[in-house]
Amino acid sequence: MSTPTTLAEWLAHCERLHPATIDLTLDRVRRVAERLALRFDVPVITVAGTNGKGSTCAMLEAILRQAGYRTGVYTSPHLVHFEERCRIDEHSVDAHALVPHFEAVEAARGGEALTYFEFTTLAILRCLSQSRLDAAILEVGLGGRLDAVNVVDPDCAVITSIDLDHMEFLGPDRESIGREKAGIMRPGRPAVVSDPQPPRSIVEHAESLGADLWLFGRDHRYTAQQGESGAWQQWSWSGRSVRFNGLAYPALRGTNQLLNASGVLAALEALRPRLPVDAQAVRRGLASVQLPGRFQIVPGQPTLVLDVAHNPHAAATLLHNLDQMGFFPRTHAVFGAMSDKDTTEILRKLAPLIDAWYFTDLPTPRAARADQLDAQWRALPRTAGAAMRATSSTHSSPRSALDAALAEADPTDRIVIFGSFYTVGGILQEGLPRLGAKHLA
Structure with missing residues (x-):
């Protein structure tokens, strides 16, 4: 068979490499990543959870962009075009720009039978790592501990809501699922949890690992204010040492977005020494954030x-x-x-x-x-x-x-x-x- 030359041909090639759609392990991905010399020299925020991951990534991206940073985002799956999975400065990359990175993964694969998700994740991670970013935001595809994204060590982990999904892979209850999501945490580094009632397994894993755990209600919280009409009009947020008052509601609709936004602001406070963000960037970012298909x-x-x-x-x-x-x-x-x-x-x-x-x-x-x-x-x-x-x-x-x-x-x-x-x-x-x-x- 001839060597693929377009993104569509590479995606078709990726579908043929492994007999299973999902085969959770980091071993294959880690070996190929080492051959690629894959590394990030900028702060990396990795986001896991059952729901709210995409919204969390989008809000992080929007605020950091308003603060003047060059951002790269990896998210999955896509809605229409595969290129949506890789955004640089809030724009999807061109298909042809991804092709050299697919070629590099194939050259480094060495016969490893990567799944479609593993291969494409490595290609996008390589693209982001070479894009002169100020910050990288990576969304976990499934679980966390054994997800291909976890081959990169995050500077800050964010865990959104935890609920029952993908139980055939992650376990039969919230405790089992939470333990898998907690696998993105790293010793001594911030781990932000947005879920107001997280599984105990997340807290225990953070404590045993020595991660810097930020819990909703303890380390970050929000309050919402009603106007004279009774409608919720503004909200305020406080972290460990930072507070924002009189914030407008995020442009992403839905009451659950305040929980996501609270985790976002906690992550930004935790990374403040490396990525300082002022109040105006927070306000502009939350007001301008967009994410198709989320309410x-x-x-x-x-x-x-x-x-x-x-x-x-x-x-x-x-x-x-x-x-x-x-x-x-x-x-x-x-x-x-x-x-x-x-x-x-x-x-x-x-x-x-x-x-x-x-x-x-x-x-x-x-x-x-x-x-x-x-x-x-x-x-x-x-x-x-x-x-x-x-x-x-x-x-x-x-x-x-x-x-x-x-x-x-x-x-x-x-x-x-x-x-x-x-x-x-x-x-x-x-x-x-x-x-x-x-x-x-």
Whole structure:
């Protein structure tokens, strides 16, 4: 076979190297990283957790950029284009700029059967390490201890919310999962925890390791203030020696974002000797931060809401955020998910709020079929509210499901597109249609 020359060809090559999609170990990655002489000479912040990782990375990036630093971010998965996984100064890298780094990993691989994630992670890490950054922000893909990102020693670890997900790899409960996430901590270095009730395993691992543990409620905290109308308008944050008052809410929507932001500000305080950030950079960064697909509201008729909530904990947060949006006559839901997710529990949490379901197939063999999701929904007890009168249908793609929802929705309704990155990405890839047939009359 000829040597790949484009990013698309390299990605296809990566898919053929290992028989498994996930094979958790750092041994292979570490050997190749050593051959690559992979190293970072700038502060590295590594972010792990069940939910909130992407938002945390985006807020760190936005604030550091406003402070004048050159940032590099690695995040996964992507919504539309692979290049989204590697951002420099808040912009995705060009596809052709990644090719030399794929070539270097292949040359250093030495016959190692790297998984797709391992190979692509090494290529992106090499790209970032050679980009003359001031700070690197790395998002863990799965777990932490054995994730390919953990081949890099972070100067600060951030652990966001912990909940049940990927249990076949990480363990059956929060304590087991927390122990895996805590694997990104390093002795003597700050480890920031955003979860207000972290598993004991995280605290115990930090103490046994000698990490500098920053716990929410002890080392960092926030308070929110209500305006005369009763709406939450401002919030204040305090760390060990730094305080910010009268902050505007982050541009990323959802009440859970304050927990993420608290962890972000704690990480920045912990790294202050190397990356000083002033209050104005914090304010501008939180006001300007953007991250598609995280409770992303697209105003119009009808209103669209896009969210990559793909586990029960994220679904509960989505339900709460939807409930805070105000009145909509009907709520339509486009939903597609991977077969290894607890989709029954996700459906159970959202069912009371949804008037019409549009279940969709996804373009990957790992996905649950639309008819399977429909059967799971039909098996739920119809106890109250919208669930008793809701309808459902199945569709071959996220776009066809959205088209059906647009055809049924009134202009004053809302449509929630959620679940897998494939679900939200399938919509964003083709652009957001605004009007169904009934809206053109």
